[in-house]
Amino acid sequence: MRSKPVVAARLSPDRVRTNVYAKDWRDVVTQTGAFLEEKGFVEARYTTAMLELLAELGPYMVIAPGVALLHARPGSGVLAPGVVVLTLAQPVRFGHSENDPVWLVIGLAATDPSSHIDALTEIATCLAEPGVLNSLRTAQTPESVVEIIRGSLSVVTEHEGGRI
Amino acid sequence: MTPLRALVVCGTGMGSSMILKIMVDQVVTQNKLPIVLESDVVSAAQSSSADFFVCGLDLVPVLLPLGRPVVGIKNMVDRREILEALRAQLAALEAPSSGSGGNDRKEG
Numbered sequence: 001m002r003s004k005p006v007v008a009a010r011l012s013p014d015r016v017r018t019n020v021y022a023k024d025w026r027d028v029v030t031q032t033g034a035f036l037e038e039k040g041f042v043e044a045r046y047t048t049a050m051l052e053l054l055a056e057l058g059p060y061m062v063i064a065p066g067v068a069l070l071h072a073r074p075g076s077g078v079l080a081p082g083v084v085v086l087t088l089a090q091p092v093r094f095g096h097s098e099n100d101p102v103w104l105v106i107g108l109a110a111t112d113p114s115s116h117i118d119a120l121t122e123i124a125t126c127l128a129e130p131g132v133l134n135s136l137r138t139a140q141t142p143e144s145v146v147e148i149i150r151g152s153l154s155v156v157t158e159h160e161g162g163r164i
Numbered sequence: 165m166t167p168l169r170a171l172v173v174c175g176t177g178m179g180s181s182m183i184l185k186i187m188v189d190q191v192v193t194q195n196k197l198p199i200v201l202e203s204d205v206v207s208a209a210q211s212s213s214a215d216f217f218v219c220g221l222d223l224v225p226v227l228l229p230l231g232r233p234v235v236g237i238k239n240m241v242d243r244r245e246i247l248e249a250l251r252a253q254l255a256a257l258e259a260p261s262s263g264s265g266g267n268d269r270k271e272g
Contacts, residue, residue: 123183
């Protein structure tokens with residue numbers, strides 16, 4: 001079935017920031033939203049939508065220990081599907097019962113569920129690869145983050161083929 | 165045995181629930197678990213006919229009042245955690261009614 005990586009092809013160092021300083025989770029969300037906006041993926045109101053969603057439903061976007069997948073609904077000012085990645089200089093608490101504090105942030109802009117499922121499949125598969133999170137934690141530059149993610153996806157492609 | 169229906173639940177149905185659904189899908193397929201999966205937003209959970217819900221830990225309190233079992237996953241990209249949680253839920257749902265045979269609770 002699908003074999004061409006979506007995220008790996010699109011994720012370039014200019015969509016990654018390492019050692020970002022943020023004073024709290026709102027600051028993390030605001031900076032992630034601004035980054036998505038700067039790259040032309042969303043309008044400014046997407047950030048507001050993300051903040052509202054977190055306020056409404058709690059920090060459920062913290063999907064794994066230390067990892068937040070920040071997103072809002074597709075109708076909230078998404079211009080184009082896109083992903084940005086930030087690592088935090090100092091981990092930040094989102095108020096999650098188990099997975100705090102967060103040090104890796106994936107900012108996601110999705111236009112609709114079906115068109116973005118390939119990208120999400122890659123993100124999930126990448127993060128599930130043993131060792132990837134540990135490598136990302138010590139990555140100091142956007143280039144090395146991109147390299148780690150691409151590397152993990154090529155391993156996955158070889159091992160699992162188009163099974164997903 | 166009739167497959168059970170599980171609803172993967174998220175706030176928007178777009179981001180984290182997709183990640184969780186993708187991972188749960190992989191675990192169900194790889195381990196041939198008798199589960200049929202759907203995914204939807206929190207507000208749709210009430211009207212769903214699912215036998216149980218699967219969600220991130222922090223949505224558990226939102227879903228519990230609906231009166232159906234809730235499987236809360238801490239690490240959505242940890243296949244082992246997901247597999248153990250699903251097996252436990254399957255065992256819990258099957259135990260009361262399944263009287264004759266077919267009990268394949270093989271713990272690794």
